[in-house]
Amino acid sequence: MNRKPHVAVVGATGAVGLEMIKTLEKRNFPVGKLTLLASARSVGKKLKFRGRDIPVQELKKDSFGGIDIALFSAGGSISKEYAPIAAQAGCVVIDNSSAFRMDDKVPLVIPEINAADIKWHKGIIANPNCTTAIALMALYPLHAAFNCKRIFASSYQAVSGTGAKAIAELERQVDQIVKKQPVTREVYPHQIAFNVLPHVDSFLPTGYTKEEMKMENEGRKIMHHPAFRASVTCVRVPVYRAHSVAISAEFEKPATVEAALAVLKKAPGLDVIDNPAKCEYPLPLYQSDKYNCAVGRLRKDCALENGLCFWVAGDQLLKGAALNAVQIAEELMK
Ligand code: A2P
DSSP: OOSOOEEEEETTTSHHHHHHHHHHHHTTOOOSEEEEEEOGGGBTBEEEETTEEEEEEEOOTTTTTTOSEEEEOSOHHHHHHHHHHHHHTTOEEEEOSSTTTTOTTSOBOOHHHHGGGGGGOSSEEEOOOHHHHHHHHHHHHHHHHHOEEEEEEEEEEOGGGGOHHHHHHHHHHHHHHHTTOOOOOSSSSSOOTTOOBSOOSOBOTTSOBHHHHHHHHHHHHHHTOTTOEEEEEEEEOSOSSOEEEEEEEEESSOOOHHHHHHHHHHOTTEEEOOBGGGTBOOOHHHHTTOSSEEEEEEEEOSSSTTEEEEEEEEOTTIIIIIHHHHHHHHHHHO
16 A cells, blocks of 8 residues: 555544554554544544544444545444445454454454464454453463463453443442442442452353353464363453463473573563562553563463463553554554
8 A cells, every 4th residue: 555544443432442543643553544433422522643633423334435444343243234344345444353253254363473364354354352362472482382282271351351331330339339338330240349250251051251262262263273272261350451361381392481481582572570589470550551461470380291380461452452453454554
């Protein structure tokens, strides 16, 4: 493309949409024109981009004429309905929802791992699940070195992963508790303030949740590793921003801590913070607003043959969503 692209953000007023706008600006993405789309409720709102107020428009079927790249983050049902319409209109869709991730005709991409898959897109490229993206930033380099057979993992997921309403719910509940008022809830099935919920997304007949199965299913597709197995428990925690994942991974090749550390230190988009004696390890509070994910607590797994345990944290609104989407757009421009 010779000119700067016309970019649209669908779901511009949401937690991820706002980060997409910020990330386009911060990374100096060559935006020729920016169109912001959301529901009719947001018409009249204006959002800042490069110092200018841009009005939010209502998403409609004819919204995509002249748009080159559309970053979607307005939920799966909006993506299912509008992404094919946008692609039909000649726009490349980078979709943050789960709607197309497992579609054989749609690449599912983390640029540090499988940027080459972008080449075979047919108008839609999927962004991975946030927890999967953060886990794979540390797991994939280890897999490339030692061949990962399977993982056992637990996630610690921030409320902003549920969207702007969930951030407000945690804030409100903390305030209600401090003021000794009755706690009200709208978003989660239980109080989230001062609590943890072993429940992210809906339950499947197997007893796992949909979110838990994304690590295995999306991990297989992104790593090109159909035999990869993952047993995951996803947990919502009263953290505003950044997800953490505790992982025990079993490898085919022997993996010493020293060799693994050497691999992780060279991995793109990943910082190693691993000095337990000084209480230094990745923390969601400090990963918030950072592009890189961080890994630490690396140790030999005492229950698995050729196993390693580690802890990864990353800003799920960025690497798990907005940043990854903008990185895909950057790859498209190369
Ligand atoms: P709106 O703010 O107008 O409701 P979050 O995940 O943080 O809740 O954000 C969801 C995003 O998806 C928001 O930008 C929201 O816009 C947008 N959205 C929700 N429903 C629709 C819809 N029917 N049409 C277009 N955008 C929608």
